[in-house]
Amino acid sequence: EDQVTQSPEALRLQEGESSSLNCSYTVSGLRGLFWYRQDPGKGPEFLFTLYSAGEEKEKERLKATLTKKESFLHITAPKPEDSATYLCAVLSEPYGGATNKLIFGTGTLLAVQP
Amino acid sequence: GAVVSQHPSRVICKSGTSVKIECRSLDFQATTMFWYRQFPKQSLMLMATSNEGSKATYEQGVEKDKFLINHASLTLSTLTVTSAHPEDSSFYICSAGGITDTQYFGPGTRLTVL
Numbered sequence: 477e478d479q480v481t482q483s484p485e486a487l488r489l490q491e492g493e494s495s496s497l498n499c500s501y502t503v504s505g506l507r508g509l510f511w512y513r514q515d516p517g518k519g520p521e522f523l524f525t526l527y528s529a530g531e532e533k534e535k536e537r538l539k540a541t542l543t544k545k546e547s548f549l550h551i552t553a554p555k556p557e558d559s560a561t562y563l564c565a566v567l568s569e570p571y572g573g574a575t576n577k578l579i580f581g582t583g584t585l586l587a588v589q590p
Numbered sequence: 591g592a593v594v595s596q597h598p599s600r601v602i603c604k605s606g607t608s609v610k611i612e613c614r615s616l617d618f619q620a621t622t623m624f625w626y627r628q629f630p631k632q633s634l635m636l637m638a639t640s641n642e643g644s645k646a647t648y649e650q651g652v653e654k655d656k657f658l659i660n661h662a663s664l665t666l667s668t669l670t671v672t673s674a675h676p677e678d679s680s681f682y683i684c685s686a687g688g689i690t691d692t693q694y695f696g697p698g699t700r701l702t703v704l
């Protein structure tokens with residue numbers, strides 16, 4: 477069964493303290509891995525799509541990387557406005573055809589203190 | 591680009607009434623739209639997938655007669671919660687996908703049933 481696990485569940489950082497969030501996945505065939513940011517009371521905001529092991533993408537203080545088993549979201553010198561829940565999701569391609577159903581992890585709640 | 595809107599953002603209704611939520615892709619054609627439900631401090635739960643002009647595909651355990659989904663055009667999908675009850679109170683989020691695998695999410699609708 478396809479599965480996505482995110483760790484840690486919650487992370488508290490001081491402003492400027494870099495860290496990484498982990499997303500490990502088990503799928504029969506990976507079509508894509510997605511990172512989203514969700515603020516309280518709002519819908520998820522798209523950050524990155526990664527398709528193959530070794531791929532990296534950056535946006536401001538965020539950098540996402542992908543291996544065959546996991547993805548990391550690296551946050552460099554975070555600011556309080558980076559506080560949010562970060563969601564990882566995968567799109568799998570099982571035997572018998574493709575599906576466009578995202579499988580979400582439970583998220584990492586990041587709090588960055590000034 | 592890739593903006594998805596939802597209307598209304600908040601709705602309060604009496605038990606037994608029906609509520610319609612609209613989801614629009616503003617700057618791209620959404621061949622597929624998805625409806626999710628999110629409970630407090632939990633990840634997103636997919637309710638149904640709809641393709642333009644076709645009947646929606648509902649996830650196991652989601653009542654298709656209670657949650658009516660219409661995807662009449664490439665930019666508009668609606669979710670109607672029929673005969674709403676307090677247990678239907680939740681945060682409903684739509685997402686839209688176009689020619690790529692990436693889903694773009696709306697801002698969500700907070701439904702409260704009294």
